[in-house]
Amino acid sequence: MNYWLMKSEPDVFSFDDLKKRPKKTEPWNGVRNYQARNFMRDEMQVGDHILFYHSSCEVPGVYGIAKVGSKPYPDSTQFDPKSEYYDSKSTQDNPRWFLVDVTYEMDLDHHVSLEELKKHKKLEEMRLLQRGNRLSILPVTREEFDYIKKLGLS
DNA sequence: GCCAACGTTGGC
DNA sequence: GCCAACGTTGGC
Structure with missing residues (x-):
């Protein structure tokens, strides 16, 4: 079991947005950084716990707990010429970008800035x-994860 | 394979 | 809006 921190700009997609999604699940598309991709493609396992972090906003910090909801699979936006995430060098047979689904797990009592x-x-x-x-996906240790979760509960 | 130029991230 | 940090691109 691994632990992660995943950043999102709340203006684009917030922890509340995740909660409101059908099945409280969202494909984590649009990651176009190789290190972040490798974490999703090579290291994430279904059930891994995630600190959901808001960046580029008034109060950056951890706003909730999520979990990995799927095995890795190709990010469909890379094949869509109309998508801002389109990658002309990707093919269906040889996709460059992979993602996992992120699923709501639990609320914190308050955010941890x-x-x-x-x-x-x-x-x-x-x-x-x-x-x-600047990586949008980062590993955290179990100790860090537990400690931060505790800070958000009270 | 080097590295300058450029683009992006993200806190402040 | 600024700017430090760092990833990517592309000419050579």
Whole structure:
């Protein structure tokens, strides 16, 4: 079992949006970074737990808990010329981009802001908090995951 | 294979 | 809107 942090801009797709989806599930399309893709394609397993993080917004931070809802499969938007995620170098036989479904798991009592995360010594080695990090999908340790979840419950 | 130019991310 | 960090592209 692995643990992850996945970023989303809430103006585009928020944790609330995920809850409102049919089956509370959303294909995580549009990732066009190889490292992030590799995490989804090679390392994620159904049932892995996810910290759902809002970025590029007024209060960046963790807003809920989700889980991996499917095995990896090709991101259909890469084949669609009308999609902003279209990739002309991808073919059905040799897709370049893979995704997993993300499924709602549980609410937190309150969000845990980036500012809050930075205050905790136990979290100072989190990849999210390392300088220059821009990956939209990051592994977290079980300890980090549990600690942050606890911060969001009270 | 190097590296300059360019584009994107994301906090502030 | 700024800008640091870093990934990607493409000429050579």
